[in-house]
Amino acid sequence: MTSSDTREVDGTSTTADPREPLISLFRDLRTSALGLSGRDAQRRLLVYGTNELPKRSGRQWPGQLLKQVTHPLALVLVIAAVLAWFTGTPVLATAIVAVIVLNAGFAFVQELQAERAVEALAAYLPTHAHVMRDRQRVEVEARTLVPGDVLVISEGDRVCADARMIDGDLEVDLSTLTGESLPAARSADQVETAGSRLQARNLVFSGTACTEGEARAVVTATGAHTELGRIAALTQRSTRADSPLERQVKRVAWLIALVAAGAGVVFVPAGVAAGLGWTAAATFAIGLIVANVPEGLLPTITLALAVGVRDLARRGAVVKRLSAVETLGSTTVICTDKTGTLTENKMRVTKVWLPGGEIDLENGSDAAGSAELRVLTYTAAVCTSAELASQPLGPTTGDPTELALLEVARSLGVPLNPHDRDAGRRAVFHFDPHLRRMSTVDIEGDRTVAVHTKGAPETVLPCCSGIAGIDGGQRELTDADRSRLSGLIDEYAAQGLRMLAIARRRLDDDTVIGPAREAIENGLCLLGVVALFDPPRAQVADAIIQAHRAGIRIHVVTGDNGLTAAQIARRVGIGSVGAQIITGEQLDALSEPELDHLLSGDEEIIFARSSPEAKLRIADALRAQGQVVAMTGDGVNDAPALHRADIGVAMGRSGTDVAREAATMVLTDDDFGTIVVAVEAGRRVYDNIRKFILYIFTHAVPEVVPFLAFALSGGAIPLPLTVLQILAIDLGTDILPALALSREPAEPGLMDRPPRPRKEGIIRGALLLRAWAFLGVISAVLVMGGFLLVLYQAGWHPGDPTGVGAPLHHSYQQATTVAWLGIVACQIGTAFAARTEHASLRAIGVFSNPALLVGIAGAIVFALLLVYTPFLHPLLGTAALPADQLMLVTPFPCIVWGADELRRLWLRHRAHRRPTAP
Structure with missing residues (x-):
């Protein structure tokens, strides 16, 4: 909205400045921190219109026809x-x-x-947003947002409207509007009434992307009245570049x-x-x-x-540029993620290791109701931001791993109400792709404050000084314990299981909870290790065979454990027995010539515990060798690699909006086989x-x-x-x-031919x-x-x-x-x-x-x-x-x-x- 935006809701004129005090803003927008009712949102949609930028007023057909005759x-x-x-x-x-x-x-x-045909592809990727409607968090189409809605913004989301933050802290990529390459901090506690709106630290804007944090914000402007809409109005015409x-x-x-x-x-x-x-x-x-x-x-x-x-879109691959169809046919290397692409991304907890022994949840165990297991599952469930469906067929939101943790907690009689979990949370340190762990600080039932942490075992164990005792107490975590856990992790990984270490510690009442993550994630007590299984997709093995026949190499680039990734890769046919596994630390230690030499051979490699920067480095090295690279990704930090690769492939279901924006192709079914089809x-x-x-x-x-x-x-x-x-x-x-x-x-043998050279002319x-x-x-x-x-x-x-x-x-x-x-x-x-x-x-x-x-x-x-x-x-x-x-x-x-x-x-x-x- 501009400062003088005047709207009518139910016949009443309202004027709202997004930088005025929240109480006044809620009054002017006729809303509250709990959002709108469904009926009210429908009425406002008729008044304000859909949350879409105005379409260009037709093609300038005389100029287009002149181009055809010249x-x-x-x-x-x-x-x-x-x-x-x-x-x-x-x-x-x-x-x-x-x-x-x-x-x-x-x-x-x-x-x-x-x-x-290209514009119509937008229908295959409807943009959604999470809002509070009827006092519940629901997912709606972004085009139906109206002023007064309360947005729930999380890491990886694209902001769909201009909004004023109510609570929480965010890191936001404003490059769409300001050109700044570094994310900007935004907080509900920062109140500013002067200067440029784009610099106001309590406002977020349509078209930007959240790179870290979680917050709620009340929508103040939609569609053409947003900052992005104002810019779009100045740049109605856009020229289409010719493809190669x-x-x-x-x-x-x-x-x-x-x-x-x-x-x-x-x-x-x-x-x-x-x-x-x-x-x-x-x-x-x-x-x-x-x-x-x-x-x-x-x-x-x-x-x-x-x-x-158009044909690719019908088959689950939305290509955003015409020229990309030509590039797809010459792909020589696919760098694929594991979870959700090679696998079904339907996690389930199969085993839990406790200091007192292993519990097999798949085949039943007498210890399934033990107090130690209930403490572990409660800790794991608290350290989540996902939500299970309240009804058997209702919608679920959140990461599949977190949903699996909530599911096992529910099955063991340790249900967790999302509202109570969020109400008791004092601080949250979101999952970091470099640290590979997440922590929350929560108030428990007896009013004590505790830290709950989950993450990759190799990153959580260094933060632990103790281990839960069999009798419910705690003892020192010894070198022998660490050695035993290292062997257990390798054993689980060799079975293709994904592992999360669960730890916690209580905080003293006078402990100051500050921004220093290291101070919070220190001196933890290890409760145990959760093993999860994500089965490979049924059709992936056939797609791998077809890709190999076509002369395409496939590297696995994943943040998971190397042995786990290698086991899944072997099951679907990637690499050979004893395939080389390169961890993130090993990759960081390689010089550029060493990396070039590693990637120059015909061997398929498992890159494990890889950071987003590693994906970018791998893509650059392969392209420097003349390879045509397709790179998959779903996270916010995957965007640079997706943008740099010849074909960036984002996940349509599990991927973030930022990844989808950066990618050239989006898989609406998150299936590796669709890449080979493309x-x-x-x-x-x-x-x-x-x-x-x-x-x-x-x-x-x-x-x-x-x-x-x-x-x-x-x-x-x-x-x-x-x-x-x-x-x-x-x-x-x-x-x-x-x-x-x-x-x-397709002509017979089309996928039995090697890829054509990058510079080969069509004529x-x-x-x-x-x-x-x-x-x-x-x-x-x-x-x-x-x-x-x-x-x-x-x-x-x-x-x-x-x-x-x-x-x-x-x-x-x-x-x-x-x-x-x-x-x-x-x-x-x-x-x-x-x-x-x-x-x-x-x-x-x-x-x-x-x-x-x-x-x-x-x-x-x-x-x-x-x-x-x-x-x-x-x-x-x-x-x-x-x-x-x-x-x-x-x-x-x-x-x-x-x-x-x-x-x-x-x-x-x-x-x-x-x-x-x-």
């Missing part, structure tokens, strides 16, 4: 239109201009569809445009010198230019990427783009060769094609099959040779052969007149029609040939791409309409064909496709005979 391929067509106009053929000039406009409109519509693929294709488009224009300029005087008149030479140049321009190339690529993004989809999209580039480039040869034959013969061979006929091919019969090729299923020499020197030449020979055969059958000899009024004019029109239909028929053969690069058509099935069959059917219907519609004959220079001439072009598709099928058979045979490198 790209290089369109500019070459403009040159052709100008030539046509000055050579006295206004009908041709008009037709070319119409093609430019239609193609620009088509490209504009395709880009609009692609943009909408689009830049690469645009460079090729400039090359094609220069070659076409240059050829036209060079061949005009050459044609005149060969005996053509200036008009005929200009007509030849126009035909050469038009035949070389693949009008639908750029919009088709954009649409193919958008289709890939890699396969990325490879398929990349291959499909190459398929329709091959399809489009092939047709340039049979369209150019007739004009070359006309020019080089000095006009002795009449023009086999007219420019309007070429335009009818490029705009009428070419587009639908090209679009359909973008939906091709390579092999593709151009196949398009121009093989398929294009075959198509040109068939087209010219059909044209000349029809003329010879009519008695034509080189140099005979075929113009209007000549005896051979009708036969010439039939010959050009055969040539035109021949190109259309060769397109059909090329479309089937382009469907696979190595495999035979039988391997994927003729009917596996229904869209292609529909596109080909549409092209055939369009072609026959042009041939057998009389009033179009004068415009296109065509004529109706008798049955024998129509049958002449019927085998063309099979000849083109059959020749390429034989070529691929020869390539497969040669590859089979080639000796395999050791």
Whole structure:
């Protein structure tokens, strides 16, 4: 809100300054520290509107259309239109201009569809917030927040509205609004009424992220009235950067445009010198230019990427940038977390070690009701911030590990009311990824104050000076105890169990609870060790096998124990028996050259007890070696590594908002298998783009060769094609099959190939040779052969007149029609040939791409309409064909496709005979 924001709630005008005293703020917002009722929130939503930034007021479509008519391929067509106009053929000039406009409109519509496809992905990741409604903490959609709501903000949350803190302390990343790289401290105790609001230490703002702490805050502004909304209003327009693929294709488009224009300029005087008149030479140049321009190339690529993004979203992988689809296909290394990605993230406590012995909770134990176990489970449950559902099917909130601790406490008759737990809490030291432990200071039932700590055993044990006795007392923690616990930890870890050490100590009444964590987490009494099991996901092992076949290495980077991580990795197929385990301390001790050497081999490594900085360092080292890295993460501190990796992969369910913002791809199901699915989809999209580039480039040869034959013969061979006929091919019969090729299923063996090199271009020499020197030449020979055969059958000899009024004019029109239909028929053969690069058509099935069959059917219907519609004959220079001439072009598709099928058979045979490198 601005300082003069005036709103109406239930017909009453309210004005609220977020920096005024809380009592006055609550009065102005008609709320309290307990939040709103559900009904009140619904009423306010109607008054204030949804908590969303205003959408841009539509695309600036004139500018977008202008961009479509000024790209290089369109500019070459403009040159052709100008030539046509000055050579006295206004009908041709008009037709070319119409093609430019239609193609620009088509490209504009395709880009609009692609943009909408990406914008629609927001529905797959609804942003939620925790608020107090009807005196209970609930989760609601962030778009339904209204002024007066009380937000509950925790570490990792994205702040969804501007708010004034009621209680608690936070560290907040304000870089979205201020550009500051370091988090800023925010506290409800800091009251400021002067200066900039962004500097006020008791306010938090929409679009920022909480990096540490927990607090409650009352919402003061939503949507366009937030600070972020104010900035958004100043920056309504935003430009979309071209992807690497689009830049690469645009460079090729400039090359094609220069070659076409240059050829036209060079061949005009050459044609005149060969005996053509200036008009005929200009007509030849126009035909050469038009035949070389693949009008639908750029919009088709954009649409193919958008289709890939949409398909991935349906399969659980939300890709936030079109260009990322291209990068996915070249992934060479995946650095994956363990918990929730390889495993189900459904923790359950299976064993508890107490000083008096081990208790197996899975198989039952007589000691399951002991006082020592109840003390341990109570301590573990108090040191949490999660909440179990009050009803059997109700919602749960919090970390799965903490939920497992609360569940075991409940099952042993030690239930803990979240409200009572929070009411008795005097201080909390949240889980620290470096310290790997959490502590709380709480008032217990007898009004004593105690410290409760849980965390990784190797970080909790150094904080302990005592251990619980069998009789309920306490004794000194000896070196023998530490040695025995070390062996126990290794034993549990080898079974794939995750461990938490539980400790506590009482504080004297005069103990000052300050900010020094070290002073609180000192002199603790170890109560025992809890072992939890998180089973691997059922489908992960198959996904690992598929990734390995695709030449992708997988490293595990986890904050868990190394032996535990290695056991889970072995179960799913990562690494070998005795795989190398590198702890966080060992990694920190490695120099950069040593780390490079470690990662340069083919071995898969387990990085255990890793800090977020370790993930960033590993990603940098791999990328420096030329690897394409996909890095998973879910925490706040994972954001730098997710941003630095080629593909940052965040968890959609268990991940924090900060991680999701930094990532390129978000897994809505938190499943490692979805990463492999995304890699396969990325490879398929990349291959499909190459398929329709091959399809489009092939047709340039049979369209150019007739004009070359006309020019080089000095006009002795009449023009086999007219420019309007070429335009009818490029705009009428070419587009639908090209679009359909973008939906091709994956070619067999797609995931058995190694990843493509990072710098490999999508348009390579092999593709151009196949398009121009093989398929294009075959198509040109068939087209010219059909044209000349029809003329010879009519008695034509080189140099005979075929113009209007000549005896051979009708036969010439039939010959050009055969040539035109021949190109259309060769397109059909090329479309089937382009469907696979190595495999035979039988391997994927003729009917596996229904869209292609529909596109080909549409092209055939369009072609026959042009041939057998009389009033179009004068415009296109065509004529109706008798049955024998129509049958002449019927085998063309099979000849083109059959020749390429034989070529691929020869390539497969040669590859089979080639000796395999050791």
